[in-house]
Amino acid sequence: MYTAMLGVMVRGIGVTIEKIMKYMEKYMFEFDSEQMSQMIDTYVIPWSINIVMAILIYVIGKIVVGLVINLFGKVMQRSKYDDMLVDFVKAILNAILMLFVIIASLNELGVDTTSLVAILGAAGLAIGLSLQGSLQNFAAGVMLLVFRPFKAGDFVEAGGASGVIKSISIFTTVMTSGDNKEIIIPNGRIYSGNITNYSAKETRRVDMVVGIGYDADLRRAKEVLLEMVAADSRILQDPAPKVAVSELADSSVNFIVRPWVNSADYWGVKFDFTEAVKLRFDEEGISIPFPQMDVHLHKDPE
Numbered sequence: 001m002y003t004a005m006l007g008v009m010v011r012g013i014g015v016t017i018e019k020i021m022k023y024m025e026k027y028m029f030e031f032d033s034e035q036m037s038q039m040i041d042t043y044v045i046p047w048s049i050n051i052v053m054a055i056l057i058y059v060i061g062k063i064v065v066g067l068v069i070n071l072f073g074k075v076m077q078r079s080k081y082d083d084m085l086v087d088f089v090k091a092i093l094n095a096i097l098m099l100f101v102i103i104a105s106l107n108e109l110g111v112d113t114t115s116l117v118a119i120l121g122a123a124g125l126a127i128g129l130s131l132q133g134s135l136q137n138f139a140a141g142v143m144l145l146v147f148r149p150f151k152a153g154d155f156v157e158a159g160g161a162s163g164v165i166k167s168i169s170i171f172t173t174v175m176t177s178g179d180n181k182e183i184i185i186p187n188g189r190i191y192s193g194n195i196t197n198y199s200a201k202e203t204r205r206v207d208m209v210v211g212i213g214y215d216a217d218l219r220r221a222k223e224v225l226l227e228m229v230a231a232d233s234r235i236l237q238d239p240a241p242k243v244a245v246s247e248l249a250d251s252s253v254n255f256i257v258r259p260w261v262n263s264a265d266y267w268g269v270k271f272d273f274t275e276a277v278k279l280r281f282d283e284e285g286i287s288i289p290f291p292q293m294d295v296h297l298h299k300d301p302e
Contacts, residue, residue, distance in 0.1 A: 050108055054109045058101060061097075062098065062101060065098055072090065072093060088142075088170060137170075137171045137187045137188040138171060140192070141168070141169065143191055144173070144187055144190065144191060145168060150195065153199070155199045156197050157198070161177070163176050163181075166182070201263065202262060202263060204262075204263050205258055206257075206258065206260075206270050208274065209246070209254050210255045210257055210288075211249065211251075211253065211255070211289060212287065213251075216287050220286065222255065228280060229241045232269065232273065234265045234268065236262070238260075243255060251290075251291060252289045
């Protein structure tokens, strides 16, 4: 973009030089002091001033834009925004401000910038329509980097997939699944749906259901579950774990067991506790029912 703008500036200067040369060719054999003075007053001095002013506007404008961009970047970094977002916003802001600087320089040379702005606007509209899907992902990426519903290393369910966030870019988010597959999801798909961040909180509640037979000792089963919860050092005592009868089901009496643990211990506690319940109930003689069907056959007398 800057190259095109500078090209327009150079063409403007070229047109001016061409006018001066034509004037000199017309009067090169007829010069007198009055005509020379007229040419200098009409062309050389005004255009020399315009060229110098255009160069000054460009140089000073570029310096000012650099200072503004650096200041803006420091403010965003102090606000703890993502480095990728900071760099991207700085690049966009730099392009917009430099565009204004170049237009101001061209105006000083007398170049009509109205048509140039119209062309740039039409080109921007055409590009926007052709890249509609990409722009949606871009806008969603900016929102994800600004509001940060998750960060690298979090276990997240979003965009129809679940895994550990590996990286967040402007257009896509990369996560690693539990079986070590790399999943690349467009940001628009993530931001337009529900986002479940399992790593957002330091603690989580493990929800488990344990069933016993109707002929089993209910009070003893509850005592055993409470003893097991208290014996596991990974289970937090605040909030207090919950063990209670939740349902009289078709073939079992169901207990809910809801201990609180640190997020990092969630799956370990869930798997270990499930195994320990089966082993302990076998030792205590507490039956764990399973779906079954009694079939009675009646033989008709002959």
